[in-house]
Amino acid sequence: MSVLGGGILKGMGVTLKNFVGSFFDKKREHRLFTKGYTWKFDAKKEPLPKHAGDYDHADRRPADDATTSVTHYSRNFPILLHDGGEPIDTIRCVACKICERECPPQCIYIEKRTDKKQDATGKSQFYPVTFDIDVSVCMSCQICVEVCPFDAIVMDSQFELSTSDRFGGFLMRREDLLKSNDYYHAIHPEEAAARDKKIADENAAKEAKKKAAEERKRAAEAKSKAETEEKKEDTE
Numbered sequence: 001m002s003v004l005g006g007g008i009l010k011g012m013g014v015t016l017k018n019f020v021g022s023f024f025d026k027k028r029e030h031r032l033f034t035k036g037y038t039w040k041f042d043a044k045k046e047p048l049p050k051h052a053g054d055y056d057h058a059d060r061r062p063a064d065d066a067t068t069s070v071t072h073y074s075r076n077f078p079i080l081l082h083d084g085g086e087p088i089d090t091i092r093c094v095a096c097k098i099c100e101r102e103c104p105p106q107c108i109y110i111e112k113r114t115d116k117k118q119d120a121t122g123k124s125q126f127y128p129v130t131f132d133i134d135v136s137v138c139m140s141c142q143i144c145v146e147v148c149p150f151d152a153i154v155m156d157s158q159f160e161l162s163t164s165d166r167f168g169g170f171l172m173r174r175e176d177l178l179k180s181n182d183y184y185h186a187i188h189p190e191e192a193a194a195r196d197k198k199i200a201d202e203n204a205a206k207e208a209k210k211k212a213a214e215e216r217k218r219a220a221e222a223k224s225k226a227e228t229e230e231k232k233e234d235t236e
């Protein structure tokens with residue numbers, strides 16, 4: 001026979017058991033506390049940064065190291081990938097604006113350059129002259145990542161973004177958003193490796209298709225040449 005409110009009491013019992021257990025069970029310690037922040041703020045020594053993410057990077061450990069509860073699968077806000085060297089020279093984003101259109105709360109703003117430049121593969125591409133994300137509006141849905149056809153935008157796992165400037169401080173500009181593919185591998189190793197493989201497979205498939213088309217063209221030209229010579233011989 002069920003007692004009125006019995007389910008609620010049972011649920012509260014489980015919560016209480018886990019709460020108390022987390023103080024004593026070594027394996028579950030991290031569930032109650034974040035044991036170590038990647039950056040610790042000391043108000044006596046320094047003011048809060050003016051801009052989200054403006055912390056002492058030299059002192060920062062990877063966000064997913066064993067001292068935090070942040071895992072490889074965590075995500076917070078998007079970053080833009082580049083392939084090394086000077087970020088703007090190897091930026092993957094071609095300013096197609098698909099992510100801007102699809103972002104549910106419309107917190108991405110992009111302006112495309114009217115002229116092209118070479119990307120990391122030497123291909124001539126457009127790129128964004130402005131790429132802003134208002135992270136105070138972003139809801140971390142990852143739709144921008146899903147819709148990007150160029151593997152140019154992925155999710156970061158940096159969670160320490162407090163700032164004293166509640167408006168401008170959360171507006172991430174292109175330069176704030178640009179992070180290297182190596183950084184992506186450090187924070188999400190499995191996902192980054194899978195994405196690299198997908199890009200390599202797609203490039204190999206494109207290359208194979210191109211070669212097959214060239215072969216077909218050569219074969220058609222040879223056939224046409226042979227037919228022309230045959231006709232010429234017949235008329236002689």
Ligand code: SF4
Nearest residue numbers: 103138139141142144
């Ligand atoms: S994660 Fe979602 S809300 Fe945030 S910028 Fe991407 S699409 Fe917009």
Ligand code: SF4
Nearest residue numbers: 093094096097099148
């Ligand atoms: S991040 Fe991707 S979807 Fe968004 S504008 Fe750049 S290339 Fe297009």
